[in-house]
Amino acid sequence: MAKQIGRFDAIIVGARIAGCVTAAALAQRGWSILLVERAQFPRPTLSTHLFFSDTLHALQRAGLLEPILRIGAPRIRWLRFPYVAAPFPASKGFDFALCIRREVLDTLLFEAVRSLSNVTALTGARVTAVRQVDDRRWDVVVATTSGEWLTSAPLVIGADGRDSTVARQVRAPVLAYIPPLFAWYYTYVDGLPWDGDVAALAYRGDYPDIGAEYAAAFLFPCDAGLTLVGYGVEHRAFSAFRRDVTQHFVAGLRRIPEVWERFASARRVAPIRGTGRLPNFLRQASGSGWALVGDAGCHQDPHSVQGMGNAARSAWLLAEELARVQTEGIDLQQALARYARRRDDDLLPLFAFTTFELRRQLPDDIWERFEARTREDPDLASLRVAAMVHAVHPATVYTPERVTSIANGAVIPPLQPA
Incomplete structure (x- = not known):
């Protein structure tokens, strides 16, 4: 008892x-x-x-x-x-x-x-x-x-x-339920070179050898002088990736020169961990x-x-x-x-943005103009980062109506400190 x-x-x-x-x-x-x-x-x-x-x-x-x-x-x-x-x-x-x-x-x-x-x-x-x-x-x-x-x-x-x-x-x-989209893995390295601003960096790539048209890598400066290095592939490549995680992690990073040049000069100090079980x-x-x-x-x-x-x-x-x-x-x-x-x-x-449900609600040309304007308009880029960190309510950006309005040229006022 x-x-x-x-x-x-x-x-x-x-x-x-x-x-x-x-x-x-x-x-x-x-x-x-x-x-x-x-x-x-x-x-x-x-x-x-x-x-x-x-x-x-x-x-x-x-x-x-x-x-x-x-x-x-x-x-x-x-x-x-x-x-x-x-x-x-x-x-x-x-x-x-x-x-x-x-x-x-x-x-x-x-x-x-x-x-x-x-x-x-x-x-x-x-x-x-x-x-x-x-x-x-x-x-x-x-x-x-x-x-x-x-x-x-x-x-x-x-x-x-x-x-x-x-x-x-x-x-x-x-x-709401949407099946896993990607598989993500990461490790920590020591001695990775940094130059310029201390930034959270991510880069697109691919890994066609295992069926991944989309892949990505990220570098985040971490505590104790370490850097978090991550790599992910679209979920359909998860089964192939997990057969040899270390080989595919390294081979995937090698396909992204901006990351590989830094990673290759650093020392890995932790196991590679991750999963594709990400519903x-x-x-x-x-x-x-x-x-x-x-x-x-x-x-x-x-x-x-x-x-x-x-x-x-x-x-x-x-x-x-x-x-x-x-x-x-x-x-x-x-x-x-x-x-x-x-x-x-x-x-x-x-949640709608992350799962691509928002993207699916919009015509291709609207989303493409929204993405293009993000690259060209620093005020929109700042607004999207502000939404990511909840400095503004994410609905300021991430609803079908707002994306359409922005894609069609709505004025984006400069952010004011909150």
């Missing part, structure tokens, strides 16, 4: 970015939190690593930013991708991005949250059951090396990634006494670099709405419903 470990105001499953921001934000408001994490830190996780001003601002508001800044990772001022190049805009006091190894970043976040007096944090702990007792209580069974424990709360929050146990146990409906989905964000944040609620291909920002923003949106239960006396379920609407409004424009 499971041993009792008490009742909490909320149980959060998953203690990486989404879980830690949620826990810290609710703890600030006096909530008692049980934070349950399956891993033992430090431990890496598959990630694009790059995060922007939206994530920095959420970490700052949750009281988690200072240890992250002390890592001393390079402040990345420019984004130079195949479809857009512009400096990062000033937004809420930040005009840079960071790239930090997840075993470093997540460990610091967890240690900061674990130190909060009203947070009980468990690692190496696996949730085996999530059961709704009534409309005011969930029972959660947690397995640890010392046995099974039973705990209860009126609210269960899944921050446990795309294969979320919480989502499965509460039967969270899937609102795109949007799950319902909340229900009766439960909520999902981060990848548990929405997962999309990393090519638009939204994962860490989505995690931080959704966590903060949930905390904001839950705060209204105390400050305004609204019902918990009302707060959860408001969170779901806000999360969808926040995520859907870039």
Whole structure:
């Protein structure tokens, strides 16, 4: 029989970015939190690593930013991708991005949250059951090396990634699903030469030997003097690529001279990790006494670099709405419903862009003019980068109506610092 470990105001499953921001934000408001994490830190996780001003601002508001800044990772001022190049805009006091190894970043976040007096944090702990007792209580069974424990709360929050146990146990409906688009792999190197601005760089390529008409590589300056080097192919080439990951990773980079010249002069210091199991989905964000944040609620291909920002923003949106239960006396379920609407409004424009659903809604000539204008008009390039980092609402750019208007010559005002 499971041993009792008490009742909490909320149980959060998953203690990486989404879980830690949620826990810290609710703890600030006096909530008692049980934070349950399956891993033992430090431990890496598959990630694009790059995060922007939206994530920095959420970490700052949750009281988690200072240890992250002390890592001393390079402040990345420019984004130079195949479809857009512009400096990062000033937004809420930040005009840079960071790239930090997840075993470093997540460990610091967890240690900061674990130190909060009203947070009980468990690692190496696996949730085996999530059961709704009534409309005011969930029972959660947690397995640890010392046995099974039973705990209860009126609210269960899944921050446990795309294969979320919480989502499965509460039967969270899937609102949208698009199969994997690409397979992505990465490693870290030391001694990669940089010149000019510190920038997040990405380049297009191809790899016809394994059936990939589209491939891409990226270089992100990382903590500890390292560089994150990544390579990806369209999903139909995933099976061929994974037969010999190291060979195909190196051969693919060799086909992109701008990357290969740098990579060949650096020293690889980590294994090559990655996957093609990258489904795109949007799950319902909340229900009766439960909520999902981060990848548990929405997962999309990393090519638009939204994962860490989505995690931080959704966590903060949930905390904001839950705060209204105390400050305004609204019902918990009302707060959860408001969170779901806000999360969808926040995520859907870039989800449509990332999955190419937006592109499919538009005539070819409109999209081609939109892309051409991005290359020619620095104000539009700046606006698209601002949308990527949520310095402006992504719907400012990424709706069929806005893309059409921009393609047809709509005036793009210069960005003002936010």
